Amino acid sequence: MHSFGYRANALLTFAITILALMCAMASLSDNLNSPTPSAEVLVLNINWFQKQPNGNDEVSMTLNISADLQSLFTWNTKQVFVFLAAEYETPKNSLNQISLWDGIIPSKEHSKFWIHTSNKYRFIDQGSNLRSKEFNLTLHWHVMPKTGKMFADKMDADP
Numbered sequence: 472m473h474s475f476g477y478r479a480n481a482l483l484t485f486a487i488t489i490l491a492l493m494c495a496m497a498s499l500s501d502n503l504n505s506p507t508p509s510a511e512v513l514v515l516n517i518n519w520f521q522k523q524p525n526g527n528d529e530v531s532m533t534l535n536i537s538a539d540l541q542s543l544f545t546w547n548t549k550q551v552f553v554f555l556a557a558e559y560e561t562p563k564n565s566l567n568q569i570s571l572w573d574g575i576i577p578s579k580e581h582s583k584f585w586i587h588t589s590n591k592y593r594f595i596d597q598g599s600n601l602r603s604k605e606f607n608l609t610l611h612w613h614v615m616p617k618t619g620k621m622f623a624d625k626m627d628a629d630p
């Protein structure tokens with residue numbers, strides 16, 4: 472004969488099992504969803520260019536960042552963190568990556584947008600490599616799910 476305590480315990484175990492199963496399914500369905508976000512960043516203006524006293528180059532730009540991140544959102548998405556990086560090569564490093572802007576997209580309704588902004592973080596080279604330097608703009612994204620693993624990727628944002 473089962474005691475009441477035993478049944479309550481079994482019920483709890485059952486509930487936890489179901490919950491774990493739902494979480495597993497939620498993150499699984501996220502993995503099946505292969506998102507197709509897009510982004511385009513235009514450099515509208517180079518505002519100024521300066522050499523710091525220590526010799527490092529700094530540049531200020533005005534950007535038009537437009538993105539459609541709607542496909543990153545599922546019912547299991549809490550929010551999406553994005554950052555825009557300038558990537559370029561120098562004799563010292565094959566990849567220099569400098570974050571110029573970032574943002575948190577709280578919901579699907581806000582995930583298709585464009586903004587006109589100057590770089591939020593300073594674009595400073597560790598040296599004097601920026602003048603007439605070719606650089607790529609890359610939009611990186613991190614999807615923070617309600618349950619399951621965070622996942623991240625990046626895309627080329629050059630027009």
Ligand SMILES: *[C@@H]1O[C@H](CO)[C@@H](O)[C@H](O)[C@H]1NC(C)=O
Binds near residue numbers: 536537585586587
């Ligand atoms: C920025 O880009 C978007 C999408 O390409 C465009 O609709 C918008 O007019 C642009 N804004 C500015 C200020 O250039």
Ligand SMILES: *[C@@H]1O[C@H](CO)[C@@H](O)[C@H](O)[C@H]1NC(C)=O
Binds near residue numbers: 559560607
């Ligand atoms: C910039 O992008 C081009 C084309 O994808 C690539 O060939 C080049 O290596 C990239 N440069 C840097 C510094 O990442």
